[in-house]
Amino acid sequence: MGVALSVVIPTKDSEAVLAQCLGSLVAQQFRGFEVLVMDGCSKDTTLAIAESYRRELPVLRVLSGADGGIYEAMNRGLALASGQFVMFLGSDDAIHGPTVFEELFAGRHRRLVQRRDVVYGDVETVPDCQILRQQLSYGGFAKRNLCHQSIVYRTTALRSVGGFEVTYRASADWLANVRLFCTPCVRFAHVPLLVCRFQLGGFHARYVEPPVFYTERDAVLRKFLSCDRLAKLRCLRWWQVQRRYGALSGRAWGLLGLLRRLAGVVFRRGATGTGRDKDTQQRDM
Secondary structure, eight states: OOOOEEEEEEESSOTTTHHHHHHHHHTOSOOOEEEEEEEOOOSSSHHHHHHTTTTTSSSEEEEEOOOSSHHHHHHHHHHHOOSSEEEEOOTTOEESSTTHHHHHHTSTTHHHHHHOSEEEEEEEEETTTEEEOOOOOTGGGGTOOOOGGGEEEEHHHHHHTTSOOTTOSSOHHHHHHHHHHTSTTOOEEEEEEEEEEEETTOHHHHHSOHHHHHHHHHHHHHHHHHHOHHHHHHHHHHHHHHHHHTTOOHHHHHHHHHHHHHHHHHHHHHHHHHHHHHHHHHHHO
16 A cells, blocks of 8 residues: 655754654554654754654654755655655644544545545644634634644645745745635545644744734735635635734624624515515505
8 A cells, every 4th residue: 555644744953852743653553654754954862863763653754954944844845745645743743642544544534535635633732732623714714724733735736836935934834725725626624533732832932923923924814815706705804803803702703693694684584575575566556
């Protein structure tokens, strides 16, 4: 059987966390995957730790060299990936349980995965142990990106949009997801499966200043709004409301949505009643 999945792990001085990440891959019951450790010239024992897992992982490739950052390392891994699908883990992240790959590629979600180009699940954040249930929508992109650690991309689909734009320091994965979402032939699907444990306070929190993140986020959303007319109509409203009333609680948003639906029902009933009255008047005449 060929390689179903390539797991790309960018590393840079990751000796404190890499063993946990690779250990979660060793524990997988499904073995039709490869691991590509893309190292950025680590000065600690990261490379030695990675090499120590060579016997335990089905296929392991460790490459070290200077790069321009995490997204360039991810692009290098994407170019080398031989799997039908590819996913990207941070060196401080981990697959959630030993049956995740089994369920995606040989179990209950296998048929869905094979029919889609981008499949994403749910994540557990660490250390607060919160479950993030992800659901993709036009409005959703105005609020947050999908957690890329929970996404399995069809390799050819991600390559077709150019991978990750390295001019972005914090949001290149967001932009890649937007480009895929706006590509008509690319099919997305959510699976109700906890895919990974996502470490809060990782690369973005440590090395990217908040103003940079917000500037890049706005640039991504502008590209999103320009790439699809329907996205522009639906997402622009969400974006404007988020920027103006971002302090509203989730409960308030739910109430507003309920009121909108009720107003729609009343409007439709009123329109139907008016039409019936006109028909009655015409018959009486």
